[in-house]
Amino acid sequence: MMVLRRKVGEAIRINDDIRIFIQDIQGGHSVRFAIDAPANVAVHRLEVYSIIQQENQAANKGDALTWLKGGG
Amino acid sequence: MVQVMEKKEAAEQSEFVFPRGLAGFGDAHRFGFIYEGQGDMICMQSLDTPEAAFILTPWDEQRLGATPELNAEQRDCLHLTSNEEQGSSIMWMLVLNPFADQAWVTANMRAPIALHANAGRGIQCIRHDTSLELRYHWMPQPSAA
Numbered sequence: 001m002m003v004l005r006r007k008v009g010e011a012i013r014i015n016d017d018i019r020i021f022i023q024d025i026q027g028g029h030s031v032r033f034a035i036d037a038p039a040n041v042a043v044h045r046l047e048v049y050s051i052i053q054q055e056n057q058a059a060n061k062g063d064a065l066t067w068l069k070g071g072g
Numbered sequence: 073m074v075q076v077m078e079k080k081e082a083a084e085q086s087e088f089v090f091p092r093g094l095a096g097f098g099d100a101h102r103f104g105f106i107y108e109g110q111g112d113m114i115c116m117q118s119l120d121t122p123e124a125a126f127i128l129t130p131w132d133e134q135r136l137g138a139t140p141e142l143n144a145e146q147r148d149c150l151h152l153t154s155n156e157e158q159g160s161s162i163m164w165m166l167v168l169n170p171f172a173d174q175a176w177v178t179a180n181m182r183a184p185i186a187l188h189a190n191a192g193r194g195i196q197c198i199r200h201d202t203s204l205e206l207r208y209h210w211m212p213q214p215s216a217a
Contacts, residue, residue: 039148040091044198052183052198053096055206056126059169059180060097064125065115067170068108 017041087119088187088194091149095183095196100124103194113168116185128185129210131164139164140197142186151191163187167196168210178207 004012012020018041023032035043042049088103100118107114111129118124131139142150142158152161164186166179181204187194 039145042092042095042198045200048198048200049095051206052180052196055169055180055183056094056096056167056196058172059126059167060124061171064127065106065108065117068110068113068115068127 086189086192088192090194090196092195094124094126095198097121097124114165116165127168127170128165129168129179131166131184136181140184140186140199142197146186146195146197149195150186150188150193152188156190161188161190163189166210169207170213172207173209173213175213176207176209177211177213179205179210181205181208 006012006022008022008024010022014020017038019036021034021036023034025031037043044052086105088105090101090103093100097118100121102119103116104119105114105116113127113129116126116128133139139159139162142152142162147158150162152158164184166181166184168177168179170177172178181199182201183196183198185194185196
C-alpha cells in the first residue's frame with residue numbers, strides 16, 4: 001500500500017481523472033477530503049460500501065431466476 | 073401504478089448499463105431484465121457476469137414514502153438531463169434477498185437501484201443513513217405463507 005504525506009490544501013491525483021484534496025484536519029484525528037472523480041467512479045466510505053457489497057453477495061447466494069420460476 | 077408498469081415493460085425490453093457496476097460485482101456493467109410473471113418482481117441478470125442475478129421490485133411509495141433524491145453525480149451518471157424530472161424519468165427498484173431469511177423475503181433499503189430507461193443506464197444508490205434497514209421485511213417467503 002502506498003503512503004503519502006500531504007498538507008491541508010494539497011492533493012493526490014490518481015490516474016488522469018481522479019483528484020483527492022485534503023480540506024482540513026479536525027482535532028488531529030479526523031481528516032476531511034474533497035474528491036473529484038468522473039461520474040462513473042463510485043466513491044463511498046469503506047465501511048458503508050463493505051456492508052452493501054456483503055448484502056449484494058447474500059442476495060446473489062441462490063439462483064434468482066429459479067427462485068422466481070419456483071413461484072416467487 | 074400504470075406508470076410503474078409501463079416503465080417495467082420498458083426495462084424488460086432493454087439492456088441497461090451500470091457504469092459503476094454493483095457493489096461486490098464491479099465487473100458487471102450490463103444487465104438485462106427477465107420477467108417471469110411473478111407479481112411485481114423481476115430478475116436483473118448481468119450480461120457480463122452470468123452468476124450475478126438479482127430479484128428486484130419497484131419502490132412502493134404508499135408503503136415507503138417518497139423515492140430517494142439523486143445527487144448531481146448520480147444524475148450525471150444516469151445521463152439525466154436538466155430538463156428531465158427525476159420523478160417521471162427514473163424508476164426506483166429495491167434489491168430483494170429471498171435467501172437470507174427462512175420466513176421473509178427482505179429488501180435492501182440502503183442501496184436501491186435507479187433506472188433511467190430513456191438512457192439505458194442504471195446505478196445502485198448507496199445511502200449512508202445507517203437507520204435504513206439492510207434487511208427490511210418485504211414479504212413472507214412464499215413457502216412459509
